[in-house]
Amino acid sequence: MALPFNSLTNVGLRSSPERASIARAGGSVGRAQLLSIAKQKDRGRMRLSNFKSLMALLFAFALVAAACSGDDAASDDGTEEETTTTEAVEESDDAMEEEDDAMEEEDDAMEEEDGAMADLSGTTVTISGPENSERDIAAIQGALDVYAAANDMTITYSGSRSFSDDIGVQAEAGTASDLAIFPQPGKVADFARDGFLVQVPDATVSAANANWSPDWTGFGSVDGDVFAVPSKADLKSLVWYQPARFEANGYEVPETWDDFKALADVMIEDGNTPLCVGIESGGATGWAFTDWMEDLMLRFHGVDVYDQWVNHDIPFNDPRVVEVMQEILDLWNTEGMVFASGGSIATTPFAENAEPLVDGTCMMHRQANFFAGNFPEGTPANDGSEGAVNAFYFPTVDGTKPLLVAGTLVSSFRDAPEVWAVMEYMTSAEYANERQAIQAADAAGTSGFLSAVNGWDAGNLNDLEASFLDIFAGAESSRFDASDLMPAAVGSGSFWTEGTAAVNGDKTAQEAADAIEASWPSN
Amino acid sequence: MSVLETIGRFVVTLLLAGVFGLVVRTFAQRFVGVQDSSLAQSVREVRSRVGLGGTEALAERDATLDLDYGTRNLVADGIGIVATVFGFFYLLGGRTSSFLNSPESSKFASTLWAVILAVTVSAVLFVGTNILFNQASKNYTLFKTLIGAVIGFVTFGLLDGNRLIQWVQGRETVADGLHGLVNNGSFTLLIFSVLIGAVIFAFYGYSYGTPRDEPRRYATIAAAVGGTMGALWGLFYAERIPVDTAITIIWTPLLGAILVGALGFALSKLNQPVRLAVGAAAGAGIGAILGGFLFRSVTPRMEVPKFLIATALLAAVGVGINYIRGKNLITGAISGALIGWIIGAFVLTGVGGPRSEAIGACLVAGALAGARFGAGELPTQTQRTNIENRSRGPIFLAPAMFFLSVGLVIPLIRTFYLSFTDTVRREGVRGRFTEFVGLENYDRIFSNPSSFDIGDWTNFENGTIPSLFTSAPFALGLTMVLVAAGMAFLAGRRSGASASGSSLLVPGLGIFALLAALFQFRLIRSSGSESAQGDIVDAVSTPLWRYAYLLLFLAAGLGLLYAAFTNMAFAGKSGGAATAAKPFSFDLAGGHGGVFAFGLFLAITAFFASFRGTIFNSLWWVFTVTIVSTVLGLGIAALADRASLENVAKSIIFMPLAISFVGAAIIWRFMFIARPDGRPQTGVLNYLWLKVGDFAMSDWNWLGALALLGVVAGFLMISYAGYTRANSGMVGGGIAMALPILWLAWRLFDGRLGGVGATAGDRTLFFFSTDLPYNQLWLMLILIWIQTGFAMVIFSAAIKAVPSEFIEAARVDGATDSNIFWRIIVPQIIPTIGVVTTTLIVTVLKVFDIVRVMTNGNFESQVIANEMFVQAFSNREVGLGSALAIVLFISVVPVVFVNVRRLQHEG
Structure with a gap:
């Protein structure tokens, strides 16, 4: 391609002053209409030479085009080869066809x-x-x-802080991306019931079922039809801390909620700040507060009440819910309890708490496994070294060990083979491996990514991440993040905003719970 | 990418774009008929060499050209330049899968590309329509053909775009066939397109100069159309736009354009009675084709009585209208019948009829339309000129009307409708269904405590008093109002004049002051109850202040009421003529009027702060931002007028207007940000806040307080000087400045100003966007920062437009600067003030971005526009969101109405 490329450049350069002269001539005519005919004839001659160079240019252009299309022809050959192999498969299918009808169906699917x-x-x-x-x-x-790259296609991912708002707008406008990664099964159900999402074809569903446990695949099914498949799993019942710092101060990892609070009091007496808390997250401000609510709801009142709460079988302003909210507010409002790098809890993004945790400004931070993604590059994880971070299981209240989990589900707005192929890839172990490898290398430590997909490569995980998988495996009961399951108006609406108001002291726990209850959609 | 490579790409791109532009310009030159373009010259030369002849026709043709020579050249140049830029960004943008593709530039370029495309399309449409109507008098055949083509293009395009018609059933197969033809990637397509271009060149050259009616001219046009279609096809294929879409976008409308264009061409050549017959027949044919393409879901089920009645009825209406207008009755009947038929066949009846009925329905509609097209005689030259002349106005207004209807009227109607509906789901069916719910959405808005929250005023049982009566802005504002009222009383006794409206204002203020006194009393009685507000806004936290305010409010209330009572009694007895005899007159004209207004502003701000809720917040925004921006803008414009460095100062103040709301909000986030004390303060304002606090806590704070007291004394001296000179402006201004500074001095002396705390790491921070109740003021500050520049620029222009004779005459008469401002400039620019105020009100009511970025409605700062977005899109409560939009719209309408009325009045 190099040769015509250069020749084109030369031709182009040669032509440019002449082009300018044309523009000048045209402009002068525009300014004065009294030019003599003789002058016009001069210009005519000039333009004739111009026409010639134009033709030369076109010719050069055609040459370039021809040279490049040569490449295309080569790739065409490749396509033909592929076609031949497909035919070969078909032929062998034909041979098999005679053997078994059931086999034939399977082959058709393969084909x-x-x-x-x-x-x-x-x-x-x-x-x-x-x-x-x-x-x-x-x-x-x-x-x-x-x-x-393997399939010669283009896949682009765009992540946005305001995804949960944007996707609604885009769906209404018909400009949603082909695939959307929802962190909220509740929202998937909303979008599916509203007819925006495309039902996942059986082939993709069975691929997902082969990779994930029924608990997980179940999150994507709406009224019996599958609209989303899981792609990532998060473990939320974790408290991050630094073992070395705990050891130095003689602190023990608390087993129960009472121990936890007692430990916090001891820390305050020692002049340490026990907790980092931040709930700011752009349009999703407040979700970190809802996580605390959910973890404590599970621990205070058990999975049954939790389920009733999620399904609105008990009102949101039920005394048990208000009690949990009050518990958190009391804890956070204790003098000296909370460090918030944004000045106040409501203005601190949770990600900004990573640094104070590492430098010892605060001792503990309750956040899901993906919090690891925010640590400074190279922060060691659970290797006993100074400055290494680790996470302990969020303490229980009565000895039962419920687990709060979350994850992302992939759903589709477009029905096309390439979309389903990518969806199938995103729910596979290969995707988890690739992502883990890249993310762990980038973080030079704990990746912040976690998956519950079967058969992903444990070699990519460090000890900390492996321990997360153990927690997954050892959970007595696990529940999905409640706010993600509630209707959008609550789960990503009033629960966040009213929770933020309560945290900021603008409302009492009771007022906030009443307001959330009032906002629960009637249908 | 290396620098060299970048530059290389850039240069190559530029050159390619230049080539493209050159080619386009040459075409354009020919199209607009420039004499002696290089192409024309060469073609002429070539033709004479090969002996084709026809050069004589050139002269004849050139004589009939409609645009003058220079204009045509300019148009050609313009098109060439646009094409160059277009080509440049097209190639730069990586929209072609070429070696020029650079990911860095593609986003930037594609934005510019879209802008250029939009501008070009608009310009081409506008210029093109004008040129098209130019042809009405000059070349009727061309005019009629093109009009037909445009009508066909738009009709078929709209129908197809709305999925009402479909191309032949197996259009994918047709498409596949074409696919195969051009299946070798985009560069083959490039050749394809270039070859097509060459073919057009060749045909053009072949037919150039041939007399108008020779068939090969039309063959040329056909070839050109075909070539363009091919090139477009190539373009769309290169863009990888799905084949389906490409067909929809190009082929169907083009089919319509060709069919109807041909009809127009035929009609322009024929005369009655053949004209009518051909029109009807061809229209029927086109209708039949349309009917054949009609989507199955919209094929009408013909119900004979309905559509016959509709047709007859509307035909009669058409006849009636044309009878009144004095036009041809038959054309009226045909038009009416056409509309009636369409209504009868497609609106009144059900869908799902057989194909034959669809074809029949469309056939009749097409025949009627064609007959309407073909009715009447061929227009005379005069009539054709009339067509051209009459078209100018509508063409000029068409874009505005189009955008108005598309962008305003239709969405408004739809939103209005949606605001009475709710989206519901039905059991077992996917999708959303709108259900009419009447006024439920409005009820939800107005009964929701998050819209109107007056809890602070109704929460008596806890023994608290409304926070308004403990807040510093209110105390300060009320004090200023009362001081100014006293001065107005003094001024009134001197001048005997009474400010209009004082008969309501004075007793109202008196009652309010008494109410305030009552609450102060209650506050003193329930001593020990914590004020709901923070230290910064709580002025009356000490008993001393409480008693002082009790006495002040009591005295002021009684005094004002007494004054008002006696005033009214006198007015009642002696009637309007005896105003001079009033013993208690209030003259607010003068500087103390400013104090009065400022005090009132502060008090009302405090009043707004005692409420919560979306609608109150929006009202508060309107109140504060409008007033502050207008006053600041006017003040700056007046003060900067003819000052040195006026332009520099104004440019700087104007600059924020160029920043988007989102950008401004992000900038101010960095100003407002707070970091825990002991960590580096990254927020500018909190840094300063802590520095002030350090000073207040230091041993030298009395020095600062003393300095401030000195400033207070200075302002009081100004006041006194004003008193001796009977200049109320100086009196009022002095007091207005002295009071707040006195307050600051007190706080500083008390060690409570700025970020203070017991220990160095424990100083109080200022949480601008989260600390109730004044957090919203800081959000409003952002909008004020932006909008002041706007107000200033408009006012500045208005002030400069005040005739200097007036000002000079006033100066000769001995008027002071403030007299000139208040009595000459302000009355002259009252209309401008109205315009600025109303524009600001509309802008502020719509404020969305700032709230979204700063707080997203958290911390009680929700406003209607953001709530609307949250409801409609985050919660997807479209009905409720629409109702909020309508509330917003209705609150804007009176403002716009007043504006329009005044404009009419002035006109």
Whole structure:
């Protein structure tokens, strides 16, 4: 391609002063209409030479085009080869056909898949989601690029802080991305019932079922039909701390909620700040508070009440709910209890609490496993070294060990083979491996990514991450994040805003709970 | 990417774009008929060499060209330049899968590309329509053909775009066939397009100069259309726009354009009675094709009585209208019948009829439309000129009307409708259904405590008093109002004049002061109850202050009421003529009027702060931002007028207007940000706040307080000087400045100003966006920062437009600067003040971005516009969101109405 490229450049350079002269001539005519005919003839001659150079340019252009299309022809050959192999498969299918009808169906499915794979080249799939830290975006895009490169397609991921608002607007406007990564099953159900989402085809569903336990795949089914498949799992019942610092101060990891509060009091007496808390998160401000609520609801009142609470079988301003909210507010409002790098809890993004935790400004931080993604690069995890971070299980109240989990589900706004292919990839162990590898390398430590997909490569995990998987495995009962299951008007609406108002002291726990109850949609 | 490579890409891109622009310009030159373009010259030369002849026709043709020479050249240049820029960003933008693709530039470029595309399309439409109507008098055939083509293009395009018609059933197969043709990637397509261009060139050259009616001219046009279609096809294929979409976008409308264009062409050549027959027949044909393409879901089920009645009825209406207008009755009947038929066949009846009925329905509609097209004689030259002349106004207004209807009227009607509905789900069905719920959404807005929260005023049982009566702004404001009222009383006794409206204002103030006194009494009685507000806003936390305020409010209330009572009694007895005899007159004209207004502003701000809720918040925004921006803008414009460095100062103040609301909010976030004491303060304002606090806590704070007291004394001296000179402006201004500074001095002396705390790491921070109740003022500050520049620029222009004769005459008569401002400039620019105020009110009511970025409605700072967004899109309560939008709209309407009325009045 180099030769015509250069020749084109030369031709182009030669032509540019002449082009300018044309512009000048035209402009002068525009200014004065009294030019003599003789002058016009001069200009005519000049333009004739111009016409010649124009033709030369066109010719050069055509040459370049021809040279480049040569490349295309080469790739065409490749496509033909592929076609031949497909035919070969078909032939062998034919042979099998005689043997067994059941087999034939399976082969047809395979054939379709092959056809779909062949079709992927040149296609584009867009994905949007809420994960927006640089590290997350790089890892997601990186993992997707692997698949895209293998299939000669383009996949783009865009993460946004305001995803949960944007996707509603985009869905209404018909401009949603092909795939959307929802952190809220409640929202998936809303969108599915409203007819925005496309039902996941059986082939993709069975691929997801093969990879994930029924608990997880169940989150994506709405009224018996599957609209989303899981792609990532998060463990929320964790408290981050630094073992070395605990040891130095003689603190023990608390087993129960009372121990936890007693430990916090001891820390305050020692002149340490026990907790880092921050609930600011742009349009989603307040969600970190709802996580505390959910963890304590599970611990104070058990999974049954939790389920009733989620399903609105008990009102949101039930005394038991208000009690839990009050418990948290009392804890946070204790003098000297909380450090918030934004000055107040309501103005501190949770991610900004990573640094104070590492430098010892505060001792503990309750946050999900993905909090690890915010630690400064190279922070060691659970290796006994100075400055290493670790996480302990959020203490129980009565000895039962419920687990609060969350995750992301992938759902589709477009029905196309390439979309389903990418969805299937995102729910697979390969995707988890790729993402974990990239993200762990980027973080030079704990990646912040976690998955519950079967058969992903444990070699990519460090000790801390492996311990998370142990917690997953050892959980007595696990429940999905309640706010993510509630209707959007509550779960990503009033629960967040009223919770923030209560945290900021603008409302009492009772007032906030009343307001949330009032906002629960009637249908 | 290396720098060299970047530059290389840039240069190559520029050159390619230049080539593209050159080609386009040459075409454009020919199209607009420039004499002696290089192409024309060369073509002429080539033709004469190969002996094709036809050069004589050139002269004839050039004589009939409609645009003058210079204009045509300019147009050609313009198109060429646009094409160059267009091509540049097209290639730069990585929209072609070429070696020029650079990811860094693509976002930037695609934005510019879209802008240029939009501007170009608009310009081309506008210029093109004008040129098209120019042809009405000059070349009727061309005019009629093009009009037909446009009508066909738009009609078919709209129908297809709305999925009402479909291309032939197996259009994917057709598309696949074409796919195969151009299946070798975009560069083959480039060749394809270039070859097509070359073909057009060749045809053009072949037919150039041939007489108008020779078939090969039309063959040329057909070839050009075909070539363009091919090129567009190539373009869309290169863009990888789905084949379906490409077909919808290009082929169907083009089919319509060709069919109807041909009809127009035929009609322009024929005369009655053939004209009518051909029109009807061809229209029927086109209708039949449309009917054949009609989507199955919209094929009408013909119900004979309904559509016959509708047709007959509207035909009669058409006849009636044309009878009144004095026009041809038959054309009226045809138009009416056409509309009636369409209503009868497609609106009144059900869908799902057989294909034959669809074809039949469309056939008749098409025949009627064609007959309407073909009715009447060929227009005479005069009539054709009339068509051209009459078209100018509508063409000029068309874009405005289009955007008005598309952007305002239609959405408004729809929103209005949606505000009475709720989206519900139905058991077992996916999708959302709108259900009419009447006024429920409005009821939800107005009964929701988060819209109106007056809890602070109704919460008596706890023994608290409304926070208004303990807040510093209120105390300060009321004090200023009372001082100013006293001065107005003094001034009134001197001048005997009475400010209009004082008969209501004075007793109202008196009652309010008494109420305040009552609450102060209650506060003293329930001593020990904590004030709901923070230290910064709580002025009356000490008993001394409480008693002082009790006495002040009591005295002021009684005094004002007494004054008002006697005033009214006199007015009642002696009637309007005896105003001079009033013993208690209030003259607010003068500087103490400013104090009065400022005090009132502070008190009302405090009043707003005692409420919560979306609607109150919006009202508060309107009140504060409008007043402050207007006053600041006017003040700056007046003070900067003819001052040195006026332009520099005004430019700086104007600059924030160029920043988007979101950008401004982000900037101010960094100003407002707070970090825990002991960590580096990254927020500018909190840094200063802590520094002030350090000073207040230091041993030298009395020095600062003393300095401030000196300033207070200075202002009081100004006041006194004003008193001796009977200049109420100086009196009022002095007091207005002295009072707040006195308060600051007291806080400083008391060690309570700024960020103070017991220990160094425990100083109080200022949480601008989260500390109730004045957090919203800091959000409003952002909008004021932006809008002051706007007000200033408008006022500045208005002030400069005040005739200097007036000002000079006033100066000769001995008027002071403030006299000139208040008595000459302000009355002259009253209309401008009205415009600025109303514009600001509308802007402020719509404020959304700032709240969204700063607090997202948290911390009791929700406003209607953000609530609307949250409800409609986050919670997807479209009905409720629409109702909020309508509330917003209705609150804007009176303002706009007043504005329009005044404009009419002035006109």
